[in-house]
Amino acid sequence: MSFHDAIGFSPALNKSDGSLMKFSDVELEFPQNAGIDTPVITNKAIALRFPAISYGDYIQFAAAVAIRNCAGPRIKFWHGRPDPTAASPPDMIPDPSDSVTKMLDRMGDAGFTPEELIDLLASHSLAVQEDIDKTIPFTPFDSTPTVFDTQFFVETLLEGTMFPGNGSHPGEVMSPFPDEFRLQSDFLLARDSRTSCYWQSFIEDESVIGPRFAKAMEKLSLVGQDKGSLVDCSHMVPDVVDITPRPPHIPAGKSLDDIEASCTERPFPTITTDSGPETSIPKPPKGNDGDDDEEGDTEDD
Ligand code: HEM
Numbered sequence: 001m002s003f004h005d006a007i008g009f010s011p012a013l014n015k016s017d018g019s020l021m022k023f024s025d026v027e028l029e030f031p032q033n034a035g036i037d038t039p040v041i042t043n044k045a046i047a048l049r050f051p052a053i054s055y056g057d058y059i060q061f062a063a064a065v066a067i068r069n070c071a072g073p074r075i076k077f078w079h080g081r082p083d084p085t086a087a088s089p090p091d092m093i094p095d096p097s098d099s100v101t102k103m104l105d106r107m108g109d110a111g112f113t114p115e116e117l118i119d120l121l122a123s124h125s126l127a128v129q130e131d132i133d134k135t136i137p138f139t140p141f142d143s144t145p146t147v148f149d150t151q152f153f154v155e156t157l158l159e160g161t162m163f164p165g166n167g168s169h170p171g172e173v174m175s176p177f178p179d180e181f182r183l184q185s186d187f188l189l190a191r192d193s194r195t196s197c198y199w200q201s202f203i204e205d206e207s208v209i210g211p212r213f214a215k216a217m218e219k220l221s222l223v224g225q226d227k228g229s230l231v232d233c234s235h236m237v238p239d240v241v242d243i244t245p246r247p248p249h250i251p252a253g254k255s256l257d258d259i260e261a262s263c264t265e266r267p268f269p270t271i272t273t274d275s276g277p278e279t280s281i282p283k284p285p286k287g288n289d290g291d292d293d294e295e296g297d298t299e300d301d
Contacts, residue, residue, distance in 0.1 A: 155251070
């Protein structure tokens, strides 16, 4: 939500932070927002109970709390965004079928460098797909979907061998494991000469992921805002026990030969390869997706 709300910005247009919620009737019709209708609707119902908090503040605070609750880095939270006055225009959110040039241009227009886009994509370490292939909802983008780590950067470089669901869909490319999903956008950014060495740098030094992601997320949360008129309320973001993730590694069943190393400036780093039967990929625990007819769903109260 944080990205899909904030990226609806261009210097040529009025800023409209929080518009994803306030004008959800308009913005949830954008094809790129297909997978986030339930979180937006669920969170809007909560936000409405706190009229003193703007939608923009709500979205960015919720993102900071959610990331921390998943043992991601502590993102600074600035409070005081005014409420939006208009919906974001269509076609501002990158699409998984976009070319690298189109993605970089869109991000550049909103004030982000190619490196900052890759920093933000560390979020795909904790992400799943629901709407590209609806037959396999909650299929993650790496083998450690509940841990904020660098496995996403390793596994997007593995050779794709299969489609995990019912075949190919726009925005999808072949994945290396039957229970893992791969976006075309991630595949291309991992291999493009403009971004591949920076992509690899997360595998060369896994300690950079937290600080880089926190800095880029703070910038995302301030897009189009006057920081001087906001108040630093970062102390509101909970402190949780840090989890030390495993260093980047090649999952069992694959080897270095399966890595499509794409950085031409430096060799691919030496990382360990797990042995044993092919890594099995857990589905992340299902949150409240608003689908009340499925076993195990609970009311969100
Ligand atoms: C080139 C830019 C990006 C593209 C093309 C892209 C595309 C996508 C797509 C297609 C999905 C799956 C949606 C679904 O089927 O439910 C997804 C999931 C996700 N993305 Fe991105 N994304 C991009 C950048 C980002 C950024 C910058 C962030 C955060 C700062 C982000 C956070 C997430 C998260 C958290 C999910 C999982 C949502 C869930 O669990 O329901 N993405 N992304």
